[in-house]
Amino acid sequence: MTTRKLSRRDFLRITGLAGGAAALAACAPKLTETPMPTEAAVVATEAPVLPKKAADLLNAAGVPLPGSPDNPKGWTTALPDVPGQYPLVEPITITTARPTDSEVAFLPEGDDLDNNVWTRSMAALFGVNFVNKITWVESDEQAQKFNLAMAANDLPDILQDVPDDIFVQMVEADMLLDIGPIWDQYASPKWKATVEAAGKEAWRHVTVNGKRYGIPHVQDAGHDDVILWVRKDWLDKLGLKAPETWQDVHDTAIAFAEAKLGGPDTYGLLANKEFRKSWYGSIDPLWCGYGISMNWGSFGWSKAADGSLEYDGIKPAVKEVLALLNQWYADGVFRKDFYAIGPDELTPDLASGRCGLQFNAVWGANRASVSDTGAEWLFLDVPAGPKGRFKQTESPWVGRFCCPKTFEHAKEWIELTNWRIELEETVGSRMHGWDGINYNITDGAYEPTDAEWSFWAVGPLGTRSGGYHSPSILGEMMNHDLTAWKEIPEDQRDAFQSAQFADPV
Structure with a gap:
C-alpha cells in the first residue's frame, strides 16, 4: 500500500466534508455518528485528470x-x-x-x-x-x-x-x-x-x-554505411559505363580527372587523411574487400582461425592495400593534398563540382552539389575485392x-x-x-x-x-x-x- 502526505487542498476538502456532515447531523431528529472519509475514498471520488490539447x-x-x-x-x-x-x-x-x-x-x-x-x-x-x-x-x-x-x-x-x-x-x-x-x-x-x-x-x-x-x-540504422556515388552526367559526357570493379573505379576516376569536367582542379575519388574509415569520404570498402576490418580512423579487430581476436592492422593484406593506394595516388585518383585534408573539409569539393566519385552514406549526394553544379548522381553497391564484397555496418x-x-x-x-x-x-x-x-x-x-x-x-x-x-x-x-x-x-x-x-x- 502506498501512502502520501495530505496536501493543503486535500485537508480543506476533507474538513469541508466533515463540517457539512456535522451541520446535517444537527438538523436531523437523531444524531448518528458519521465516519470520517478516508484519504483513499476522497481520492477515488476525484474526477480523472484529462489530457490537454x-x-x-x-x-x-x-x-x-x-x-x-x-x-x-x-x-x-x-x-x-x-x-x-x-x-x-x-x-x-x-x-x-x-x-x-x-x-x-x-x-x-x-x-x-x-x-x-x-x-x-x-x-x-x-x-x-x-x-x-x-x-x-x-x-x-x-x-x-x-x-x-x-x-x-x-x-x-x-x-x-x-x-x-x-x-x-x-x-x-x-x-x-x-x-x-x-x-x-x-x-x-x-x-x-x-x-x-x-x-x-x-x-x-x-x-x-x-x-x-x-x-x-x-x-x-545504416546512417553511416557507405555506398558508391558517381557523377552520371560525367559518365554520359565521356561515354563511360558505371564502374563495377575496383579497377573500374580507378579508371573512371582517372578519366574524370583528365577530362577536367569540374574545372582545372578536378580529381576522381573523394578521400581524406583518415584514409581508412571516416564519416565523410571514407574508403573502408576497399580495405574490407581485402578482408581487413576498419574502425573509425584506425584498423579494427576480427576473429582469427582459432577463434581468438586478431588486430587487423598487422595482417599481410594491409601492405597490399597500402601499395594500391600509393599507386592510385601517383596515377591521380585522389586530390593531391588529400593526406592533409580532414573529412569535415571535403563538402566544398562536392559543392564546387571538383570530384566525380565518392564513398559516402545515403546523404552523400548533398543538395548543394546538385543545386550548385547541376550534378546528377548515380548510386551503386560497393565493388568486390579479392576476398569478396564486404561492407561494414555500425550498431545503431x-x-x-x-x-x-x-x-x-x-x-x-x-x-x-x-x-x-x-x-x-x-x-x-x-x-x-x-x-x-x-x-x-x-x-x-x-x-x-x-x-x-x-x-x-x-x-x-x-x-x-x-x-x-x-x-x-x-x-x-x-x-x-x-x-x-x-x-x-x-x-x-x-x-x-x-x-x-x-x-x-
Whole structure:
C-alpha cells in the first residue's frame, strides 16, 4: 500500500466534508455518528485528470504551432494530447550537457540554446525549462568539461554521450542514477517495444552489474554505411559505363580527372587523411574487400582461425592495400593534398563540382552539389575485392544519456520524451519544424532555412549528434511519405510534399 502526505487542498476538502456532515447531523431528529472519509475514498471520488490539447497550451503561451496550417500550400502538424498532470503547476529546470557547433547556432535573432521555439514549447506544454550547463564542439573539450564537473561534484542533470572512460569513472564513484527502474515504470509502450526488440544490444552501453546507468542513444540504422556515388552526367559526357570493379573505379576516376569536367582542379575519388574509415569520404570498402576490418580512423579487430581476436592492422593484406593506394595516388585518383585534408573539409569539393566519385552514406549526394553544379548522381553497391564484397555496418545503439544521482526529475524527463516520440516519430505526424524559422513557403514553394530545430532539442531525440527512439523510424517515415504522397496529384500536393518529389537527390 502506498501512502502520501495530505496536501493543503486535500485537508480543506476533507474538513469541508466533515463540517457539512456535522451541520446535517444537527438538523436531523437523531444524531448518528458519521465516519470520517478516508484519504483513499476522497481520492477515488476525484474526477480523472484529462489530457490537454497541445495547441491550446501553445496558443495560451503565445508559442507558434509547428507546421503551416494557415498557408494555402501548408499543412497541419498532428500534436498529441499532453498528459493531464502537465504543465506542472510549479515549473522545473533541467540542466544539460550536450554537443554543439556552428550549425546548432543558426537561431532566429534574439534566440539562443536556452531560449528558442523548442524550449518555449516544452515550457508551455510541460512546465519544464531546459538550461544548457555544458556544451562542447570537440571530444577533447567534452572530456575536459566532464572531468571538471566531476571534480566539483556539479554534474548537469542530463549528460549526453558520456565517453566510455569517463562513464566508468562516474560509475565507480557512485555518481550516476540507476534510471532503469524509473524508465521501466514511466516509458511509453511504444518506446519500450522498440528497446525490447533490440535486446541486450540496446542496453550494453549503460549496464554495469545489472544496473542501467543511462538511457540508450539510438541513431538511424545504416546512417553511416557507405555506398558508391558517381557523377552520371560525367559518365554520359565521356561515354563511360558505371564502374563495377575496383579497377573500374580507378579508371573512371582517372578519366574524370583528365577530362577536367569540374574545372582545372578536378580529381576522381573523394578521400581524406583518415584514409581508412571516416564519416565523410571514407574508403573502408576497399580495405574490407581485402578482408581487413576498419574502425573509425584506425584498423579494427576480427576473429582469427582459432577463434581468438586478431588486430587487423598487422595482417599481410594491409601492405597490399597500402601499395594500391600509393599507386592510385601517383596515377591521380585522389586530390593531391588529400593526406592533409580532414573529412569535415571535403563538402566544398562536392559543392564546387571538383570530384566525380565518392564513398559516402545515403546523404552523400548533398543538395548543394546538385543545386550548385547541376550534378546528377548515380548510386551503386560497393565493388568486390579479392576476398569478396564486404561492407561494414555500425550498431545503431551507439551511446548513452546519463543522469547524476541527484537528478530529481527523471520521471518528468521520460514522460516528456514519450510525448515527443508521438509528435516527432509517428508516421504521418508531419513534424517538419516551424514556418518562418526552420523553413519558409515563398510563392507556394517550400524553402528550408539553415536552422534545424532538432539540433536545439535535448534528450534521446534530436540534438546535434542525432537521436531517435527507433533505429528504423526514419526509413519508415520516408517510405510512408513517398508511397502515400505519390498518390496525390501534383497540383494538390502541399509545399513540403512537392519539395520532396522535386528533390533531385
